[in-house]
Amino acid sequence: MASCSIERITASDLRYALPAGAGSDAVHTEPEYCLAVTQLVTAGGKISGTGFALTLGEGNRLVCEAIEMLARPLKGRPIDELMADFGRTARELADDPMLRWLGPHKGVVHLALASITNACFDLWAKSQGVPLWQLLLDLEPEQLVAVLDLSYLDELLDERAAIELLREGLPLRAGRSAILRHGYPGYDTSVGWMAYDDSKVCELTKQAIDNGFSAFKLKVGSADRTRDLRRAAMLRGCAGESGTIMFDANQQWTLPTAREMCGELSKLKPLWIEEPTHPDDMMAHAALSREIAPVKVACGEHIPNRVVFKNYFEAHAVHYVQADCTRLGGVSEFLTVSLLAKKFGLPIVPHVGDMGQIHQHLVLFLHIALGNEALFLEHIPHLRSHFAFPAELDGARYRTPQEPGASTDLKELLPHGHA
Numbered sequence: 001m002a003s004c005s006i007e008r009i010t011a012s013d014l015r016y017a018l019p020a021g022a023g024s025d026a027v028h029t030e031p032e033y034c035l036a037v038t039q040l041v042t043a044g045g046k047i048s049g050t051g052f053a054l055t056l057g058e059g060n061r062l063v064c065e066a067i068e069m070l071a072r073p074l075k076g077r078p079i080d081e082l083m084a085d086f087g088r089t090a091r092e093l094a095d096d097p098m099l100r101w102l103g104p105h106k107g108v109v110h111l112a113l114a115s116i117t118n119a120c121f122d123l124w125a126k127s128q129g130v131p132l133w134q135l136l137l138d139l140e141p142e143q144l145v146a147v148l149d150l151s152y153l154d155e156l157l158d159e160r161a162a163i164e165l166l167r168e169g170l171p172l173r174a175g176r177s178a179i180l181r182h183g184y185p186g187y188d189t190s191v192g193w194m195a196y197d198d199s200k201v202c203e204l205t206k207q208a209i210d211n212g213f214s215a216f217k218l219k220v221g222s223a224d225r226t227r228d229l230r231r232a233a234m235l236r237g238c239a240g241e242s243g244t245i246m247f248d249a250n251q252q253w254t255l256p257t258a259r260e261m262c263g264e265l266s267k268l269k270p271l272w273i274e275e276p277t278h279p280d281d282m283m284a285h286a287a288l289s290r291e292i293a294p295v296k297v298a299c300g301e302h303i304p305n306r307v308v309f310k311n312y313f314e315a316h317a318v319h320y321v322q323a324d325c326t327r328l329g330g331v332s333e334f335l336t337v338s339l340l341a342k343k344f345g346l347p348i349v350p351h352v353g354d355m356g357q358i359h360q361h362l363v364l365f366l367h368i369a370l371g372n373e374a375l376f377l378e379h380i381p382h383l384r385s386h387f388a389f390p391a392e393l394d395g396a397r398y399r400t401p402q403e404p405g406a407s408t409d410l411k412e413l414l415p416h417g418h419a
Contacts, residue, residue: 004127005078008041011067011115012413013060014052014386021195022382023056026221026252029195031056033383035354036063036111038071038119039413042079042127049079049123050408053111053326054353066112070099074116083124086147090117090332094149106304110329117330118358122406132331132361132406137173137368141166148336149329152307157340165339169369176368183397184363185215186356186379187244191235192218198234205238212395215244215376217274220265221252229264236268248274251302255284262292272298272320279303285317298322301351305329309337313344324351325358331406334362342370352378356391357407360398386410 015034023031034057040049053063070093074082082089093116094100099109125135136144141163150157191204205216218235220228232247239245247270253261258276265273273295277284279302289297300322303309312318321341325334338348348366350359356379366372377398384390388409392399401407 004042004047004080004123005076006040006074006082006123007043007076008039009068009071009075010039010041011064011071012037012039013064014410014412015060016383016386018382021193021200022190024193024195025219025248025250026194027250028056034060035410036060036067036115037410037413038067038115040071040074040079040119040123042123045415047123047126048409049119049121049126049405050410050413051115051118051120051122051330051406052354052408052410053115053118055111059108062108063111063115066099066109067115070096070109070112071116074120079120079123079127082120083147084143086120086332087145087149090147090329091149091151094329105307105329110304111327114326114328114330117332118325118406118408121331122408126405129404131401131404132358133364133401136335136361136365141170144335147332148339149306149332150336153310153336153340156310157336157343161343162339165342166369169371172371173368176371179364179367179374180400183394183399184360184367184374185376186213186393186396186398187215187217187246187376188213188396189217189248189352189378189380190382191216194219194222198231201231202234202238205235208396209239209243212397213379214239214242214396215246215271217246217248217378219250220247220261221249225261228261232265232268232270245270246272246274246298249276251275251278253277255281255287258284258288259291262288262295266292266295270295272296274298274322275302282308282312282315282317285312286315289317289319296320298349300324301327301353306333306336306340310340313340313346319346320349321346322351323348324353325362326353327351331358331362338362338366338370338372342372347373347375349375350377352380354408355380355383355387356398357387360391360401361406364400386412388414
Protein backbone atom coordinates (compact mmCIF):
# COMPACT_ATOMS: atom_id res chain seq x y z
CA MET A 1 0.00 0.00 0.00
CA ALA A 2 1.19 3.51 -0.77
CA SER A 3 0.45 4.53 2.85
CA CYS A 4 3.02 1.97 4.01
CA SER A 5 5.81 3.26 1.81
CA ILE A 6 8.78 4.79 3.58
CA GLU A 7 8.54 8.53 3.02
CA ARG A 8 10.96 9.92 5.59
CA ILE A 9 14.04 8.54 7.38
CA THR A 10 15.51 10.14 10.50
CA ALA A 11 18.40 9.32 12.82
CA SER A 12 18.28 10.54 16.42
CA ASP A 13 21.08 10.66 18.99
CA LEU A 14 19.43 9.97 22.37
CA ARG A 15 21.50 9.89 25.55
CA TYR A 16 20.48 8.98 29.07
CA ALA A 17 22.42 9.49 32.28
CA LEU A 18 22.44 6.50 34.60
CA PRO A 19 22.20 6.38 38.39
CA ALA A 20 25.56 6.34 40.16
CA GLY A 21 27.39 3.08 39.48
CA ALA A 22 24.73 1.60 37.20
CA GLY A 23 25.97 -0.03 34.02
CA SER A 24 29.58 -0.15 35.20
CA ASP A 25 31.84 -3.10 34.51
CA ALA A 26 35.54 -3.92 34.28
CA VAL A 27 36.00 -1.95 31.04
CA HIS A 28 33.13 0.56 30.89
CA THR A 29 33.62 2.49 34.10
CA GLU A 30 31.34 5.50 33.57
CA PRO A 31 28.84 4.47 30.90
CA GLU A 32 26.12 6.66 29.48
CA TYR A 33 23.33 4.64 27.88
CA CYS A 34 22.84 6.03 24.39
CA LEU A 35 20.54 4.94 21.58
CA ALA A 36 21.26 5.57 17.91
CA VAL A 37 17.67 5.57 16.71
CA THR A 38 16.30 5.08 13.20
CA GLN A 39 12.75 6.11 12.38
CA LEU A 40 11.09 5.09 9.12
CA VAL A 41 7.98 7.19 8.63
CA THR A 42 5.27 6.30 6.11
CA ALA A 43 3.22 8.67 3.97
CA GLY A 44 1.44 11.29 6.02
CA GLY A 45 3.17 10.11 9.18
CA LYS A 46 0.60 7.34 9.49
CA ILE A 47 3.00 4.71 10.83
CA SER A 48 6.54 5.03 12.13
CA GLY A 49 8.97 2.16 12.54
CA THR A 50 11.58 2.61 15.27
CA GLY A 51 14.84 0.73 15.67
CA PHE A 52 18.01 1.39 17.59
CA ALA A 53 21.48 0.26 18.53
CA LEU A 54 22.90 0.77 22.01
CA THR A 55 26.17 2.65 22.56
CA LEU A 56 27.79 4.04 25.70
CA GLY A 57 28.72 7.64 24.90
CA GLU A 58 30.26 9.88 22.25
CA GLY A 59 30.32 7.14 19.62
CA ASN A 60 26.53 7.44 19.34
CA ARG A 61 26.94 10.42 17.01
CA LEU A 62 29.06 8.35 14.63
CA VAL A 63 26.41 5.63 14.42
CA CYS A 64 23.72 8.20 13.67
CA GLU A 65 25.79 9.62 10.82
CA ALA A 66 26.23 6.12 9.42
CA ILE A 67 22.47 5.53 9.65
CA GLU A 68 21.83 8.62 7.54
CA MET A 69 24.17 7.38 4.83
CA LEU A 70 23.28 3.71 4.91
CA ALA A 71 19.47 4.05 4.96
CA ARG A 72 19.10 6.22 1.83
CA PRO A 73 18.13 3.32 -0.51
CA LEU A 74 15.05 2.55 1.64
CA LYS A 75 13.28 5.81 0.88
CA GLY A 76 10.15 5.29 -1.20
CA ARG A 77 10.08 1.51 -0.65
CA PRO A 78 6.77 -0.12 0.39
CA ILE A 79 7.44 -2.04 3.58
CA ASP A 80 5.78 -5.29 2.42
CA GLU A 81 7.81 -5.29 -0.78
CA LEU A 82 10.99 -4.51 1.13
CA MET A 83 10.51 -7.30 3.68
CA ALA A 84 9.49 -9.92 1.11
CA ASP A 85 13.16 -10.15 0.12
CA PHE A 86 14.86 -8.39 3.01
CA GLY A 87 17.79 -10.82 3.09
CA ARG A 88 18.97 -9.44 -0.23
CA THR A 89 18.47 -5.85 0.94
CA ALA A 90 20.36 -6.50 4.18
CA ARG A 91 23.31 -7.88 2.22
CA GLU A 92 23.28 -4.92 -0.17
CA LEU A 93 23.28 -2.44 2.71
CA ALA A 94 26.02 -4.31 4.56
CA ASP A 95 28.08 -4.47 1.37
CA ASP A 96 27.80 -0.78 0.54
CA PRO A 97 30.84 -0.36 -1.74
CA MET A 98 32.15 2.64 0.19
CA LEU A 99 31.09 1.99 3.77
CA ARG A 100 31.96 -1.72 3.76
CA TRP A 101 35.64 -0.76 3.86
CA LEU A 102 35.08 0.51 7.42
CA GLY A 103 34.17 -2.99 8.62
CA PRO A 104 33.46 -5.23 6.96
CA HIS A 105 30.32 -6.22 8.86
CA LYS A 106 31.44 -4.86 12.22
CA GLY A 107 31.83 -1.64 14.15
CA VAL A 108 29.99 1.62 13.59
CA VAL A 109 28.56 0.70 10.19
CA HIS A 110 27.19 -2.62 11.44
CA LEU A 111 25.59 -0.93 14.45
CA ALA A 112 23.90 1.46 12.02
CA LEU A 113 22.64 -1.53 10.04
CA ALA A 114 21.21 -2.96 13.27
CA SER A 115 19.29 0.23 13.98
CA ILE A 116 17.93 0.42 10.42
CA THR A 117 17.00 -3.26 10.26
CA ASN A 118 15.22 -3.18 13.60
CA ALA A 119 13.19 -0.18 12.40
CA CYS A 120 12.18 -2.15 9.31
CA PHE A 121 10.90 -5.04 11.41
CA ASP A 122 9.04 -2.70 13.76
CA LEU A 123 7.37 -0.95 10.82
CA TRP A 124 6.49 -4.28 9.20
CA ALA A 125 4.83 -5.61 12.35
CA LYS A 126 2.92 -2.37 12.87
CA SER A 127 1.74 -2.40 9.25
CA GLN A 128 0.28 -5.86 9.94
CA GLY A 129 -1.21 -4.77 13.28
CA VAL A 130 0.59 -7.45 15.31
CA PRO A 131 3.46 -7.68 17.80
CA LEU A 132 6.77 -8.74 16.30
CA TRP A 133 6.73 -12.20 17.90
CA GLN A 134 3.37 -12.88 16.26
CA LEU A 135 4.51 -11.59 12.87
CA LEU A 136 7.51 -13.92 12.91
CA LEU A 137 5.41 -16.93 13.94
CA ASP A 138 2.86 -16.17 11.19
CA LEU A 139 5.49 -16.31 8.44
CA GLU A 140 5.84 -19.48 6.41
CA PRO A 141 9.36 -20.97 6.65
CA GLU A 142 10.14 -19.75 3.13
CA GLN A 143 9.01 -16.23 4.03
CA LEU A 144 11.08 -16.21 7.20
CA VAL A 145 14.20 -17.39 5.41
CA ALA A 146 13.69 -14.67 2.78
CA VAL A 147 14.48 -12.02 5.42
CA LEU A 148 17.86 -13.61 6.18
CA ASP A 149 21.28 -13.11 4.63
CA LEU A 150 22.85 -16.58 4.74
CA SER A 151 25.93 -15.66 2.73
CA TYR A 152 29.22 -17.15 3.95
CA LEU A 153 27.30 -19.87 5.80
CA ASP A 154 26.51 -22.03 2.77
CA GLU A 155 28.57 -25.04 3.84
CA LEU A 156 26.58 -25.29 7.09
CA LEU A 157 23.30 -23.45 6.62
CA ASP A 158 21.97 -22.69 3.17
CA GLU A 159 18.42 -21.63 2.34
CA ARG A 160 17.17 -25.18 2.02
CA ALA A 161 18.63 -26.26 5.38
CA ALA A 162 17.21 -23.18 7.13
CA ILE A 163 13.73 -23.88 5.76
CA GLU A 164 13.97 -27.48 6.91
CA LEU A 165 14.94 -26.43 10.45
CA LEU A 166 11.84 -24.25 10.62
CA ARG A 167 9.61 -26.92 9.11
CA GLU A 168 10.75 -29.47 11.69
CA GLY A 169 9.40 -27.25 14.44
CA LEU A 170 5.95 -26.61 12.98
CA PRO A 171 4.18 -29.65 14.54
CA LEU A 172 5.61 -28.80 17.98
CA ARG A 173 4.61 -25.15 18.13
CA ALA A 174 1.25 -25.67 19.85
CA GLY A 175 2.86 -27.45 22.77
CA ARG A 176 5.43 -24.70 23.23
CA SER A 177 2.94 -21.84 23.05
CA ALA A 178 2.16 -22.04 26.77
CA ILE A 179 5.10 -19.65 27.19
CA LEU A 180 2.83 -16.89 25.86
CA ARG A 181 0.57 -17.31 28.89
CA HIS A 182 3.19 -18.03 31.51
CA GLY A 183 5.72 -15.41 30.42
CA TYR A 184 9.41 -15.75 29.64
CA PRO A 185 11.66 -16.05 32.71
CA GLY A 186 14.23 -13.35 33.41
CA TYR A 187 17.50 -13.00 35.28
CA ASP A 188 18.76 -9.88 37.05
CA THR A 189 22.01 -8.19 35.99
CA SER A 190 21.31 -4.87 37.70
CA VAL A 191 22.18 -6.27 41.15
CA GLY A 192 25.87 -6.67 40.38
CA TRP A 193 27.40 -3.65 38.64
CA MET A 194 31.13 -3.24 39.21
CA ALA A 195 30.92 0.13 41.00
CA TYR A 196 28.34 -1.03 43.53
CA ASP A 197 29.74 -1.65 46.99
CA ASP A 198 29.20 -4.97 48.72
CA SER A 199 26.28 -3.80 50.82
CA LYS A 200 24.42 -2.53 47.74
CA VAL A 201 24.95 -5.82 45.89
CA CYS A 202 23.53 -7.71 48.87
CA GLU A 203 20.61 -5.32 49.28
CA LEU A 204 19.67 -5.42 45.59
CA THR A 205 19.99 -9.20 45.44
CA LYS A 206 17.64 -9.59 48.40
CA GLN A 207 15.15 -7.21 46.75
CA ALA A 208 15.37 -9.20 43.50
CA ILE A 209 14.70 -12.45 45.38
CA ASP A 210 11.65 -10.82 46.97
CA ASN A 211 10.51 -9.89 43.44
CA GLY A 212 10.72 -13.50 42.30
CA PHE A 213 14.18 -13.68 40.70
CA SER A 214 16.32 -16.75 41.28
CA ALA A 215 19.19 -15.99 38.83
CA PHE A 216 21.71 -13.15 39.16
CA LYS A 217 24.84 -11.86 37.43
CA LEU A 218 27.87 -10.16 38.98
CA LYS A 219 30.51 -8.10 37.20
CA VAL A 220 34.08 -9.28 37.80
CA GLY A 221 37.45 -8.37 36.28
CA SER A 222 38.51 -5.64 38.71
CA ALA A 223 42.16 -4.81 39.28
CA ASP A 224 41.88 -6.40 42.72
CA ARG A 225 41.28 -10.12 42.18
CA THR A 226 40.57 -10.68 45.87
CA ARG A 227 37.68 -8.22 45.56
CA ASP A 228 36.22 -10.27 42.71
CA LEU A 229 36.49 -13.51 44.66
CA ARG A 230 35.06 -12.00 47.83
CA ARG A 231 32.07 -10.50 46.02
CA ALA A 232 31.49 -13.68 44.04
CA ALA A 233 31.34 -15.70 47.25
CA MET A 234 29.06 -13.05 48.72
CA LEU A 235 26.64 -13.35 45.79
CA ARG A 236 26.58 -17.12 46.19
CA GLY A 237 25.74 -16.63 49.84
CA CYS A 238 22.95 -14.18 49.04
CA ALA A 239 21.50 -16.36 46.28
CA GLY A 240 21.77 -19.56 48.29
CA GLU A 241 22.86 -22.93 46.97
CA SER A 242 19.67 -23.27 44.93
CA GLY A 243 20.10 -19.88 43.24
CA THR A 244 21.66 -19.50 39.79
CA ILE A 245 24.64 -17.16 39.56
CA MET A 246 26.80 -16.01 36.64
CA PHE A 247 30.00 -13.96 36.46
CA ASP A 248 30.88 -11.48 33.70
CA ALA A 249 34.49 -10.33 33.17
CA ASN A 250 33.68 -8.07 30.19
CA GLN A 251 36.82 -9.19 28.28
CA GLN A 252 39.20 -7.90 30.94
CA TRP A 253 41.43 -10.94 31.49
CA THR A 254 44.34 -12.27 29.46
CA LEU A 255 44.23 -16.03 28.94
CA PRO A 256 46.63 -16.85 31.82
CA THR A 257 44.62 -14.63 34.18
CA ALA A 258 41.35 -16.05 32.89
CA ARG A 259 42.58 -19.57 33.58
CA GLU A 260 43.42 -18.65 37.16
CA MET A 261 40.26 -16.65 37.86
CA CYS A 262 37.87 -19.05 36.14
CA GLY A 263 39.40 -21.87 38.14
CA GLU A 264 38.70 -20.03 41.40
CA LEU A 265 35.24 -18.80 40.41
CA SER A 266 34.21 -22.25 39.20
CA LYS A 267 34.35 -23.44 42.81
CA LEU A 268 31.20 -21.37 43.43
CA LYS A 269 29.31 -23.36 40.79
CA PRO A 270 28.20 -20.54 38.47
CA LEU A 271 26.11 -21.43 35.45
CA TRP A 272 28.55 -19.55 33.23
CA ILE A 273 31.52 -17.22 33.13
CA GLU A 274 30.92 -14.53 30.53
CA GLU A 275 33.41 -12.85 28.18
CA PRO A 276 36.45 -14.17 30.09
CA THR A 277 38.94 -12.70 27.60
CA HIS A 278 39.20 -10.69 24.37
CA PRO A 279 36.23 -11.47 22.07
CA ASP A 280 38.48 -11.84 19.01
CA ASP A 281 40.48 -14.60 20.72
CA MET A 282 38.31 -17.52 19.71
CA MET A 283 40.96 -20.10 20.53
CA ALA A 284 41.33 -18.79 24.08
CA HIS A 285 37.58 -19.19 24.55
CA ALA A 286 37.80 -22.71 23.15
CA ALA A 287 40.57 -23.58 25.60
CA LEU A 288 38.65 -22.17 28.54
CA SER A 289 35.48 -23.98 27.47
CA ARG A 290 37.38 -27.26 27.80
CA GLU A 291 39.23 -26.40 30.97
CA ILE A 292 36.44 -25.03 33.19
CA ALA A 293 33.79 -27.65 32.36
CA PRO A 294 31.17 -28.32 33.64
CA VAL A 295 30.96 -24.53 34.12
CA LYS A 296 30.11 -23.00 30.74
CA VAL A 297 31.51 -20.10 28.75
CA ALA A 298 29.04 -17.44 27.59
CA CYS A 299 29.77 -14.70 25.05
CA GLY A 300 28.31 -12.92 22.07
CA GLU A 301 27.69 -9.25 22.74
CA HIS A 302 31.00 -8.41 21.06
CA ILE A 303 30.97 -11.13 18.43
CA PRO A 304 30.20 -8.86 15.49
CA ASN A 305 28.56 -11.01 12.83
CA ARG A 306 27.27 -14.41 11.78
CA VAL A 307 30.60 -15.48 10.26
CA VAL A 308 32.52 -15.05 13.51
CA PHE A 309 29.72 -16.83 15.37
CA LYS A 310 30.07 -19.69 12.90
CA ASN A 311 33.76 -19.94 13.76
CA TYR A 312 33.02 -19.93 17.49
CA PHE A 313 30.47 -22.72 17.05
CA GLU A 314 32.80 -24.87 14.99
CA ALA A 315 35.61 -24.37 17.51
CA HIS A 316 33.36 -25.33 20.47
CA ALA A 317 34.36 -22.01 22.02
CA VAL A 318 30.98 -21.02 23.49
CA HIS A 319 28.02 -22.73 25.09
CA TYR A 320 25.57 -19.94 25.93
CA VAL A 321 25.16 -17.77 22.82
CA GLN A 322 24.56 -14.14 23.81
CA ALA A 323 23.57 -12.77 20.41
CA ASP A 324 22.12 -9.25 20.47
CA CYS A 325 20.03 -7.78 17.66
CA THR A 326 21.23 -4.28 18.58
CA ARG A 327 24.88 -5.34 18.14
CA LEU A 328 24.59 -7.75 15.20
CA GLY A 329 23.05 -6.47 11.98
CA GLY A 330 19.58 -6.32 13.54
CA VAL A 331 16.75 -8.84 13.81
CA SER A 332 17.67 -10.47 10.51
CA GLU A 333 21.21 -11.43 11.50
CA PHE A 334 20.07 -12.35 15.01
CA LEU A 335 17.67 -14.90 13.51
CA THR A 336 20.41 -16.18 11.21
CA VAL A 337 22.76 -16.75 14.17
CA SER A 338 19.89 -18.40 16.06
CA LEU A 339 19.25 -20.89 13.26
CA LEU A 340 22.95 -21.67 13.09
CA ALA A 341 23.06 -22.16 16.87
CA LYS A 342 20.10 -24.53 16.59
CA LYS A 343 22.08 -26.61 14.11
CA PHE A 344 24.89 -26.87 16.68
CA GLY A 345 22.52 -27.55 19.57
CA LEU A 346 23.44 -24.34 21.39
CA PRO A 347 20.98 -22.21 23.40
CA ILE A 348 20.45 -18.51 22.68
CA VAL A 349 20.42 -16.33 25.81
CA PRO A 350 20.56 -12.79 24.39
CA HIS A 351 22.71 -10.00 25.68
CA VAL A 352 20.12 -7.35 26.46
CA GLY A 353 21.66 -4.13 25.21
CA ASP A 354 18.18 -2.66 24.71
CA MET A 355 16.62 -3.29 28.13
CA GLY A 356 14.77 -6.36 26.86
CA GLN A 357 12.38 -4.40 24.66
CA ILE A 358 12.91 -6.17 21.34
CA HIS A 359 14.54 -9.37 22.59
CA GLN A 360 11.41 -10.32 24.52
CA HIS A 361 9.76 -10.83 21.11
CA LEU A 362 12.67 -12.78 19.66
CA VAL A 363 13.05 -15.28 22.50
CA LEU A 364 9.34 -16.11 22.31
CA PHE A 365 9.73 -16.85 18.61
CA LEU A 366 12.87 -18.93 19.17
CA HIS A 367 11.25 -21.02 21.88
CA ILE A 368 8.03 -21.69 19.98
CA ALA A 369 9.45 -22.07 16.47
CA LEU A 370 12.84 -23.67 17.16
CA GLY A 371 12.51 -25.16 20.63
CA ASN A 372 15.22 -22.92 22.07
CA GLU A 373 15.36 -23.59 25.80
CA ALA A 374 13.37 -20.96 27.71
CA LEU A 375 16.19 -20.57 30.20
CA PHE A 376 15.89 -16.85 30.89
CA LEU A 377 16.31 -13.38 29.39
CA GLU A 378 18.53 -10.72 30.91
CA HIS A 379 16.69 -7.95 32.74
CA ILE A 380 18.15 -4.44 33.07
CA PRO A 381 15.53 -1.81 33.98
CA HIS A 382 17.44 1.48 33.68
CA LEU A 383 15.75 2.88 30.53
CA ARG A 384 12.26 1.45 30.90
CA SER A 385 10.65 4.82 31.73
CA HIS A 386 11.62 6.13 28.28
CA PHE A 387 9.69 3.52 26.29
CA ALA A 388 6.07 3.94 25.28
CA PHE A 389 5.47 0.25 25.98
CA PRO A 390 8.25 -0.85 28.35
CA ALA A 391 8.95 -4.52 28.94
CA GLU A 392 6.76 -5.63 31.84
CA LEU A 393 7.55 -8.38 34.32
CA ASP A 394 5.16 -10.34 36.52
CA GLY A 395 7.44 -11.45 39.28
CA ALA A 396 10.53 -12.46 37.36
CA ARG A 397 8.80 -13.37 34.09
CA TYR A 398 8.46 -11.14 31.04
CA ARG A 399 4.82 -10.52 30.22
CA THR A 400 4.06 -11.28 26.55
CA PRO A 401 3.78 -7.94 24.68
CA GLN A 402 0.48 -7.39 22.87
CA GLU A 403 0.94 -4.01 21.15
CA PRO A 404 1.78 -3.99 17.42
CA GLY A 405 5.47 -3.66 16.63
CA ALA A 406 8.72 -4.49 18.37
CA SER A 407 8.19 -2.48 21.60
CA THR A 408 10.83 0.02 20.48
CA ASP A 409 8.86 3.31 20.43
CA LEU A 410 10.51 5.98 22.59
CA LYS A 411 8.40 8.61 24.30
CA GLU A 412 10.78 11.39 23.26
CA LEU A 413 10.19 10.66 19.57
CA LEU A 414 6.44 10.10 19.57
CA PRO A 415 4.18 12.77 18.04
CA HIS A 416 2.66 14.96 20.73
CA GLY A 417 -0.33 13.30 22.32
CA HIS A 418 0.59 9.73 21.38
CA ALA A 419 1.62 7.11 23.94
